[in-house]
Amino acid sequence: MAKKGIREYDAKRLIHKALPKYSNGRFQTDDRLILVTPETDLDRLPVNNSWLNDTKLVVKPDQLFGKRGKNNLLLVDATFPQVKSWIEERMNKQVTIRQTTGETTGILTHFLIEPFVPHEEEYYLAFTSKAEADIIHFSLHGGVDIEEVWDSVVTIEVPILTDPATVDVLSRLPEMKGRETVAAFIKALYRVYCEYYFAYLEFNPIAFHEGTLVPLDTVAKLDDTAAFQCADKWGKIEFPKAFGSVSTPEEAYIAALDEKTGASLKLTLLNPKGRVWNLVAGGGASVIYADTVVDLGYGKELANYGEYSGDPTTEQTYEYTKTILDLMTREPDPQGRPKYLLIGGGIANFTDVAKTFTGIIKALEDYKDKLRENNVRIYVRRGGPNYKEGLENMRRLGERIGIPLQVFGPETHMTRIVSLALEEGK
Numbered sequence: 001m002a003k004k005g006i007r008e009y010d011a012k013r014l015i016h017k018a019l020p021k022y023s024n025g026r027f028q029t030d031d032r033l034i035l036v037t038p039e040t041d042l043d044r045l046p047v048n049n050s051w052l053n054d055t056k057l058v059v060k061p062d063q064l065f066g067k068r069g070k071n072n073l074l075l076v077d078a079t080f081p082q083v084k085s086w087i088e089e090r091m092n093k094q095v096t097i098r099q100t101t102g103e104t105t106g107i108l109t110h111f112l113i114e115p116f117v118p119h120e121e122e123y124y125l126a127f128t129s130k131a132e133a134d135i136i137h138f139s140l141h142g143g144v145d146i147e148e149v150w151d152s153v154v155t156i157e158v159p160i161l162t163d164p165a166t167v168d169v170l171s172r173l174p175e176m177k178g179r180e181t182v183a184a185f186i187k188a189l190y191r192v193y194c195e196y197y198f199a200y201l202e203f204n205p206i207a208f209h210e211g212t213l214v215p216l217d218t219v220a221k222l223d224d225t226a227a228f229q230c231a232d233k234w235g236k237i238e239f240p241k242a243f244g245s246v247s248t249p250e251e252a253y254i255a256a257l258d259e260k261t262g263a264s265l266k267l268t269l270l271n272p273k274g275r276v277w278n279l280v281a282g283g284g285a286s287v288i289y290a291d292t293v294v295d296l297g298y299g300k301e302l303a304n305y306g307e308y309s310g311d312p313t314t315e316q317t318y319e320y321t322k323t324i325l326d327l328m329t330r331e332p333d334p335q336g337r338p339k340y341l342l343i344g345g346g347i348a349n350f351t352d353v354a355k356t357f358t359g360i361i362k363a364l365e366d367y368k369d370k371l372r373e374n375n376v377r378i379y380v381r382r383g384g385p386n387y388k389e390g391l392e393n394m395r396r397l398g399e400r401i402g403i404p405l406q407v408f409g410p411e412t413h414m415t416r417i418v419s420l421a422l423e424e425g426k
Helices: 008-021 042-048 080-090 146-152 180-197 249-259 283-295 316-330 353-366 368-373 387-401 417-423
Strands: 005-007 035-037 057-061 073-078 094-099 102-107 113-117 121-130 135-138 156-160 198-209 213-217 217-223 266-268 276-281 304-309 339-345 377-382 405-408
Touching: 005 198, 005 316, 005 368, 008 113, 008 217, 035 042, 057 080, 057 283, 073 080, 080 113, 094 276, 113 417, 121 180, 135 146, 135 180, 180 198, 217 266, 249 266, 266 283, 266 316, 276 283, 276 316, 283 304, 283 339, 283 417, 304 316, 316 339, 339 387, 339 417, 353 368, 353 387, 377 387, 377 417
Parallel strands: 276 304, 276 339, 339 377, 377 405
Antiparallel strands: 005 217, 035 113, 057 073, 057 113, 094 102, 121 135, 121 198, 135 156, 198 213, 198 217, 266 304
16 A cells, blocks of 8 residues: 545545445535645636635645644635735745644645634544554544544544444444434545545544534545546545655656656655666555565665556656666766666556567667666566567667666566565675
8 A cells, every 4th residue: 555645625525526425415525625726816716616705714735734723824714805815925935834743844835725614513533544454533622632632532443344334433432412423424434435545534623513524624645556446536636745845857757747648657766876776567566666675674775766557658658767767877876886777567457568668678778878887787577468578678678788687577576676686786
């Protein structure tokens, strides 16, 4: 599972879409949500969203950080002119936020506008996952630092493979106003959590208002390895970088390529001077390869994280590979040690291995001189449609350009090439 944070806007959008179905029409959340970016024309918003003119509003940054109230980044019970002025004062401004994990400095670029909900009761609700179970957390003490009142939290453990519809929530809740309604809401929301492949979902607070629960502050992560099977459910979803993180030109270039294709192209640069570079097919495989490198004690040498998948074209794979090779070969290791390029992945279902390898091979040929200068050694493992042809082409490439290149098929464990490479580098 690769847990990736999403904006509060997207989390609430998905919940609004799914909750009526999984509550048999009993519950529905408000869909009046506006995500404001630097490109948003604030003057046009009330024209296209008439409710802004006669509704009291809440506005806050939507950039994957919490403690917005404590950092004076929350405006509540406001009119649209007040919201507009508040955003204009902060858009594209640098701020330092203080959280339990420390201080982070970044630029404010995204804001969420939604209706203000007057309420009395504030609860805490969260869904988390671990290897053997999902966990439902609930407390009557929401809207505070929940860690300080954790002894008030009710914990319901749901073993894996349990039918979400059979989970008993009601008997576990404390005595409270609307207890049966709250239990039914939580149960329906847990079904959304499962069916939409959330990996983390927290509401602090979630309010009880007019006989139902209303999510206020929301934090969410999705299992991005489910992106393909959840494409229709999620719609266009963004996985923003953490607040304060700035994309390198190369990361931005790959992100731009990714936006223009139905395939998936992802790149995160971890250590430009690292000696272990991954060129991995598949989101799940990318996690496994990175974890294996770290498990073998080479975490500090791991240069990048990313993946290509979804049957990218030869040209797209070429551009992706070329970007990684350019980063990898900008300067040799100061100690003269070899660098390792791991071209791996699972057994593809529909990605044409020979076709994608054609793009990789073209890039490797273009960079053959720099690869030799940087003492690069290449390990390849792949399976799937036309994999034999692709592997044979790779083998011939190594002979042709004079680069140490070893090739393995699906009979070899997926991450075996990691240990082969790193054992050689000891």
